[in-house]
Amino acid sequence: MSTLDSTPAKFKPYTRQTIALARQWQWMSPDLQEAVQVVSHVLPFRVNEYVLDQLIDWDRIPDDPIFRLTFPHRDMLPAREYEQLRDLVLYKKDNDAIAKLVHQIRMRMNPHPAGQMTHNVPRVNDAPLKGLQHKYKETVLFFPSSGQTCHAYCTFCFRWPQFVGMDEMKFDARECTELVSYLATHPDVTDVLITGGDPMIMNTRSLAEFLEPLLAPELAHIQNIRIGTKSVAYWPQRYVSDKDSDDLMRLFERVVKAGKNLAIMGHYNHAVELRNPIAQQAVKRIVGTDATLRMQGPLIRHINEDPKSWAELWTTGVRLGAIPYYMFVERDTGPSDYFALPLARAHEIFQAAYSMVSGLSRTVRGPSMSAFPGKVVIDGVVTINGEKLFALQFLQARNPEWVRKPFFARYDPDATWLDHLKPAFGRKKFFFEDEMGNADFGRRPAPQGADGRVIPIVQARSHDGRASDSQPSAA
Numbered sequence: 001m002s003t004l005d006s007t008p009a010k011f012k013p014y015t016r017q018t019i020a021l022a023r024q025w026q027w028m029s030p031d032l033q034e035a036v037q038v039v040s041h042v043l044p045f046r047v048n049e050y051v052l053d054q055l056i057d058w059d060r061i062p063d064d065p066i067f068r069l070t071f072p073h074r075d076m077l078p079a080r081e082y083e084q085l086r087d088l089v090l091y092k093k094d095n096d097a098i099a100k101l102v103h104q105i106r107m108r109m110n111p112h113p114a115g116q117m118t119h120n121v122p123r124v125n126d127a128p129l130k131g132l133q134h135k136y137k138e139t140v141l142f143f144p145s146s147g148q149t150c151h152a153y154c155t156f157c158f159r160w161p162q163f164v165g166m167d168e169m170k171f172d173a174r175e176c177t178e179l180v181s182y183l184a185t186h187p188d189v190t191d192v193l194i195t196g197g198d199p200m201i202m203n204t205r206s207l208a209e210f211l212e213p214l215l216a217p218e219l220a221h222i223q224n225i226r227i228g229t230k231s232v233a234y235w236p237q238r239y240v241s242d243k244d245s246d247d248l249m250r251l252f253e254r255v256v257k258a259g260k261n262l263a264i265m266g267h268y269n270h271a272v273e274l275r276n277p278i279a280q281q282a283v284k285r286i287v288g289t290d291a292t293l294r295m296q297g298p299l300i301r302h303i304n305e306d307p308k309s310w311a312e313l314w315t316t317g318v319r320l321g322a323i324p325y326y327m328f329v330e331r332d333t334g335p336s337d338y339f340a341l342p343l344a345r346a347h348e349i350f351q352a353a354y355s356m357v358s359g360l361s362r363t364v365r366g367p368s369m370s371a372f373p374g375k376v377v378i379d380g381v382v383t384i385n386g387e388k389l390f391a392l393q394f395l396q397a398r399n400p401e402w403v404r405k406p407f408f409a410r411y412d413p414d415a416t417w418l419d420h421l422k423p424a425f426g427r428k429k430f431f432f433e434d435e436m437g438n439a440d441f442g443r444r445p446a447p448q449g450a451d452g453r454v455i456p457i458v459q460a461r462s463h464d465g466r467a468s469d470s471q472p473s474a475a
Contacts, residue, residue, distance in 0.1 A: 007278050008049040009241055011151065016040040024052050032062055032071070038086045039072035041098060042105050043334065046153045047071070051234055054276055065270045065303045069154050076155065076335035081105055109334050122182060129178050136374070136396055139191040142179050144210050147199040151235035154269070156300055156330060156339045180213050183222060193226040193265070200231040200238050204247040211251065215258040224261045232266040232293070233273035236282035245285075252289035262291040266322065269297045270304050271312040280320055287321035294325035299346050299367055300339045301330075307352035314353070314361040327353075327366030329378075332417045340416040343367070343390065347378045365395060371418040373432050374398055381411060389424045394432075402432050 014022050016037060025033065036045065047070045055066040062073065074082050085105070088098045122134040133141040183189055192214060199207060214222055231238045239245055255262045264286055268274060274283075286293045295317045297304075304310065314324040327350055330339045341349075346367040354362060368377045374397030382391050388411040394402045408424035415421050423430050 007054060007237065007276070009237065011235060011237070011242075012049045013151070014047050014049075014052075016045050019045075019047070022047075022049075022052055024056075024058060027058050028061065031074075034086070034090070035074040036072055038082065038089050039074060039076055041085060041089060041102050042109075043072055043076065043155060044153045044157075045070075045072055046150065048152050048235060050237070051152050055233075055272055063302075066272060068302050069156070069269060069300075070152050072155055073338070076338045077105065109336075129182060132179060132182065134189075135398065137188050137400065139193060140179070140183065140186075140189050141193045141195055142176070142210070143196055144176070144194065144199060144202070146202050146206050147194070147196040149201050150196070150198040151201060151231055151238075154230065154267075156298065156303075156334065156336075176210050176213050180216070180219065183214075184218050187221045190221060191224040191226060192222055193228060195228040198229050198231055199227050200229040200235075204244040204251055207248070208251050211255055215255065215260065222260065224263060225255060226263045226265050228265040228267070230267040232264070232282055232286075233268050233279065236276070236279040239282040239285045240278055249285060249289050252286070252291045256290040262289075264291055264293045265325070266293050266295050267297050268295050268313055268317075269300065271309040271316070274313055274316050274320075280316075283317070283320040283322050293317075293322040295322050295364075296326035296328065298328040298330045299341060299349060301341045302339065305341070305345075305349060307349050307356065310349070310353035311356035311361075314357050314364060318360045324361050324364035326368055327364060329367045329369045329417070331370065332419075336416075342413060343378055343415050343417075343421075344381065344411070344413050347381060347390075350378075351380075368395060369418050373418075373436065374402065376418055379406070382408075384408070384424075387424065390421065397432070399432070399435060405431070407431055 019025055019036065028036075039045075051066060051070055056070075057064045058067075061067045062071075077085070081101075085098070085101055088094055088101060122129050122132055122140075131143045131145070133143075135141075179192075183192070194210060199210070211225065213219075214225055237245070239248065242248075252262055266283075273279060283293055295313065299305070310327065317324060329343065329346055330336060330341065332340070350367045354364070365377060368375050373394070375395040376392055377395050379391040379393055382389050390409045390411055391406060392409060393404055393406050395404075397403050407430060409421035409430075410424050412420060412422070
């Protein structure tokens, strides 16, 4: 176990261009080094000294979970693609041919799943609002441009297009004027999620420029401000020893004193990320400001299939004052074939981990798919009238009336995502597909504007069945 004194005090990142300068580079075999140089042309690669020194067990590579989380591997690409790219990168060194092949590979990787660009971007006067998403009526996502990187990149990240120069698919806003204007005209919105990238890559002064406008009296309907971040695991110094970490704590306190719930949505993928003393101190400092820290992360093949790791993560978090929140199913994007687990196996792992913890850790929900129609949780595997089925429900949905409404799918031991499932009891469609018309809720939603494809954010109905008086938000 490392001590606080032995952890790096100054943030030092490494990329494909500089990773050979890290002392650990020499500990990697030539095959592993080659994979980093080749695959990182397709997927983003960034790591830092804390991850290298404190989180990776170099005696276990390539099987160490944090190594696989941060270093690209050749199996993340099909063998033929890897060989083609390897030939171009290492031998032919044809930059135009490399760029062409890389673009082809990225585009077949479903770069924006679940309708992020086609159905989630709000529009005002038929113009999209840059840097915003609005999928569920009560929650708006905001992507500040100065938060469009991370302390280290996860190889499974579903927002990888943000980091690889695909500017036409990037969400970013240079300032929050449009966000504030949009929120002021949408009183049904109660939550703002500031995400990225990672907003905690910003210094405290820059972060305050985005948070403080949300405290204005005209935005009193905004009850919860969330910040999505991996920094709690990959650079906990942000909350403890960075030169403005004390200023950051005072900013958190100001937000809470203004009457808002400030929720730090901490992304953790493995128990090792919370074993280090400085990572535990970061949790204590965050919750000491009266902000909350909620723990979430996806279940990923090769990384965190051991239920004991999840149980340790949740129980350690609870002891420190954090709240277990979500176990997600790995999204159908990027190298998903490398990381995806069958839904049946995901449920087994969640159930096993859940059974190991006390009620205080059972605030966690999962395994949950953030799919096109909404967040769908696998409640269990059941047998009804001799038919083996998945029991499912929406935890969140484009239409609030779908939430907590049970439905069933035929059991499929190989299915890894919602669009692989078939309705139970001989039905041709799931109940929500009728309302969605022809919309494809799986991998590839059509562009916005196509007939029957744009799914508006539907307002909840009152007890007498009438829609609320406020107008529906743009999808």
